[in-house]
Amino acid sequence: MSDSFAVAAVTDTLRAILQGEVGRQVPGAVVTARPPDEVTADRPSSALNVFLYRASVDASWRNLDPVGTRPGETGRPALPLVLHYVLTPYASGDAQESTAHRILGAAMVALHDHAELGPEEIRRAAPFSDLHLQPESVRITPVNVSTDDISKLWTAFQSQYRISVAYEARTVLIDSSRPARVPLPVLARGDQDRGPAAAANTAGLLPTLTAVVPEIVRPGGKLTVTGTRFEGRDALLRLTHPLLGGPVDRPAQEADATEATFELPEDLAAGIWSAAVVLTAADGTQQATRALQVGVAPRLTEPLPLTAELGADGSARLEVRCAPPLHPGQRVQLIVGNRPLDPEGAVADTTDRLRFRWRDARPGRHTLRLRVDDVESLPAVGAAGRPEFPTDAAVVVA
CATH class of the missing domain: 2.60.40 (Immunoglobulin-like)
Known part of the structure; x- marks a missing residue:
């Protein structure tokens, strides 16, 4: 998620992107972020003004559960904002309208090529905010504004009308300042700690992996896997991690047709690992079962x-x-x-x-x-x- 500085971070990132393209296409042009009625006072001879004139709430995100909470936990959902901008070019001199149109075209091309604000662009332009860590991308989309609406907009600005284009930045997710609540987990279910049990015959022609016990284990602990058609083959536990890679292979300590036991490394990193059983036949051919998740506890x-x-x-x-x-x-x-x-x-x-x-x-x-x-x-x-x-x-x- 993002902090409350994310709104300013979007504006600064847009200015940085537009300055790079507009400054290259129209040398000397400067990108500002001021109210339209204040631009003409001391603006440069060539300028593009980026003005945030409205911020609204994204209704679809507002109805979603809080991001990052697990079942049983409570937390406030993020504040999902849609930022509405109007871009206006300014120029001076004999060819001011031609120069203004060149500035406007360069700005529209820049946002067409940057329809999504990249994390590195945000981090460079706005190091004061953690918007670059937001899992949802901020997308820049042009908005069609009717003549009537644009006239009302410039009337509200109390400024003389100039050709402008409107864009929206969606979606900026700002964290709630209220802390989440994480209850203690249940340590036992009933007097004998028994949960629901079900059994079915899923034996087929290929080896299958049906369960990993325990589902969460400490590094160096023992892991027991159950399945079918483990007989007559050397069993190997193959662990992979989406971030740390792998594989980490561990030979079986004990194995029969439906069960095998493995000992995990002492230095195995904490987190969610994928565990699959690799079976090697006498002729050297290997078959791997589907992978199940196993948690390694810190x-x-x-x-x-x-x-x-x-x-x-x-x-x-x-x-x-x-x-x-x-x-x-x-x-x-x-x-x-x-x-x-x-x-x-x-x-x-x-x-x-x-x-x-x-x-x-x-x-x-x-x-x-x-x-x-x-x-x-x-x-x-x-x-x-x-x-x-x-x-x-x-x-x-x-």
Whole structure:
């Protein structure tokens, strides 16, 4: 999503794109962003004015669920804005109309070739905003405005009419300032922790992979896969990651016709991996099953529990260490009680150290969980063999 500076970021990016093309086509031309009634006062001899005259709400995005929330979590949807611009050329001298038309043509070609604002263009033109991190692209589209509407528009500007073109920038998603709520997960379902069970005979001619147990595992843990037609073949677990690549191959420790057990590497990165079983026959031919997802859980490392001091502004700064280390591009959140916190800056290098700022922090002891690419740190196993939240995975705010 984007911050509240995204509106200014769109305007500055448009100015940068238009300045590059208009300045090349009409040397000396300058792109401004001023109200039309103020342009003629001290404008350059050749200029293109970009004026944001209206901002509206995108109704289709307004009705969508909040982006980035999972089932059971609550959050406010983003504010989806459509920005409406009017572009007006100005020129002076004997050939002012010809020069103005050249400026207008160069501007329209520039926006035709930049129908979508690229993240790198936004980052260069507006480093003060995080609009370049928005998952939805900002698209620039020409708008047909009737003669009656354009006349009303210039009347409202209280300025003499000049030839103009209108564009809209859609959609700018601005984050809500209200924090989301992330409840603690359910650790057991019923007295014996039994969920629904179903069985069907799906055996066919080819090997199949039907389940991966557990669905979330720690690095170095054991993974059991079930399926059909594993017999008479060497079983290999092949793990791939959409960001880190792969493959990571692990031989089976135990295997029979319908089940195989594998041990994961200790340094396997946290996140969502795709797991497939590769079976090698005696003649060397290989067959791979379909892939299923398996989550590799991160964990918080020493020193725990954390201690944090409540600042004068009501915030607390937290620094945690994790294992395995995070890799560039991975998404991470620290969940303090029921409040998700984003790190101070994206993960740019491989690191096991993260810093967070908890605004509106509350004194007391709060449970800590680490989420990497939608996979949370696992609870501990208690004395009775039941899961429980680790007592040291917490922060004490004083």
